[in-house]
Amino acid sequence: MTATHISSRVSDRVMLAHGGGGELTSELIEAHFLPRINNPALAPLADGAIVPIGSDQSVVFTTDSYVVTPLEFPGGDIGRLAVCGTVNDLAVMGAEPLGLSLGVIMEEGLSLDVLDRVVASIARAAREARVPIVTGDTKVIERRGNEGLFLNTAGIGRLRPGLRLGTERVESGDVILFSGRIADHGLTIMSVRAGIAFDSDLRSDAAPLADLISALSASGADVKFMRDPTRGGVAGVLADMCLRSGYSIEINEAAIPISPTARHAAEMLGLDPLTVANEGKLVCVVRREDAAKAIKAMQDHPLGREAAIVGRVTDAEPPLVELRTRAGGRRIVQRPYGEELPRIC
Template sequence: MDRPTRMAHWKRVLLAHGGGGQLTDDLVGGVVLPRLGNSALNELLDSGIATAGDEQLALTIDSYVVQPLEFPGGDIGKLAVCGTINDLAVCGAAPLGLAMSLILQEGLERSVLERLMDSAAATAKEAGVAVITGDTKVVGHGQGDGVYITTAGLGRLRSGLRLHPDQVRPGDAILINGPIADHGLAVMLAREMPQVTSVLKSDVAPLNKMIQGLLDRVAGIRFMRDATRGGLAGVAADLASRTGLHVVLDEAQILVRPGTRHAAEMLGLDPLDVANEGKVVIVVEKEKAPLALETLREYIHGVDSRLVGWIEDRPDGICELRTTIGGRRVLQKPYGEQLPRIC
């Protein structure tokens, strides 16, 4: 699948190229895919799909450079495990094992590293997945910001299941499993305004058990994606672009905690654009939406699940927000990096 580039003239990588928005698309579509592209990679799903005999396997990888290393509600160790597990789960794969690579900066305190590894271990145990291989490198003082973590995950796909934008149909419902924007804003407050006292915490969590329970009980799930970089707006706008259909989000149904909204206002950000690390966007047949919501609400990470939008039979590839005051505005993927290094 071809991805057009909008900034073919750029000469150097910008911090904004890592933001998961339009500039990331430019980098991937203009530099990576022309050289490495193939039928699996060109899909640009959360995991690549490979066939092994009669089975289909999902493989995903992600790197984590968040600062600070520890933040309200989580840390880079927990984040690395959750992110990889969730990328497998939203493709319909049951995780089989994880690989973890550590790049450590000389001078990192042992106690910090121990806390991060304890957190990663506890999260993997919660998800029922083991780290089965890894690698460690050390770089000189001032060259690594403490810790960088890369995690890869391997999972087994359910037989006969295809979760893909090409399965989405007019009339389908769009669900999300709770309030948005907690992660990105919790990290930003901890980094930029450490003096501010806030109840805001990251939503980082492993979602594989909830997603597996949903797939066990509900037929008619069309597509899923975790709303990380680019936020809910990024996922919805990308869905509209890839399906060519009209995607509608209902602002009145999208939950934002008061503390999160206040933080967004202080930082001049739209919560729709802010990264989450414990939220999955689910497209499901309209008739199956009530059962899907009932199922999600049985899990701790899904108690606040809502129907927040729908797919309309208009082939314009536009994502529209219906506002709380009755207005309408077009949503697009964020252009660059509003919140650098939040994952």
């Protein structure tokens, strides 16, 4: 047996799949970042860090970069994503967004018309999310044959009083809620990708969730944990929750909101909608007794009209995420491996 049979690494270079938000992304972070950079604030690897300032106050701090191709797509563009994504990372940590930074990296040759449209979209999304862009930076790099624009936004927010969030609070009997139909964003992006393009009624769901979360927390429901299921989809979030809480999760396929158009697009591309990205959805864990209250609060909000109770937390061993299928069977739901690609098989 030669060494070529056993390689501990898939490649000695970074691959696109390392950016897919799945197993490979975790591996990259665990093997190349955490051994050198680690501390108590970073260690939970949450959507943002909680930084105490003084005895009874904390801020939440987060950052995210945006490299979507193409820059503009039905329902949004890279600018809207950059605002919503960072606002949502703050919001699901239980913070009220206070301000965002905006880092802009442009390639030589980027159309100023495109830039203007993206900046206008950033401004609109920031107004919608009621958060100001308070600092920024621009850089230009030589042309590299990409779409020509990358964005980074960092955000700070004030931790809302009264919300206590964390997988350590999750326990058997809690219920799992989705705020609306899944997979629209990722499938929309697929529909406009070169080599794959099809025409679709789908639109990206990119939206800032802070207001929906305010409504949810004002309802008085005991919300124990929240995530916005972006890369890796709801499967990634649920698998992560299961791993961190040590509890099993059972979800019911029949209850998962998804549009017929998204379902068919996923079928056509050979993708599992559970692993497809969303940019304006919330997965949350709520105490069972408060489920009705939480659902009502979400459904009364424009971004949560199709909110549904999709499953529950159980103490089944070993901890797994299981889907009860429409056909009456069960299957295990896992975090995807990396970038999910359209298949023919």
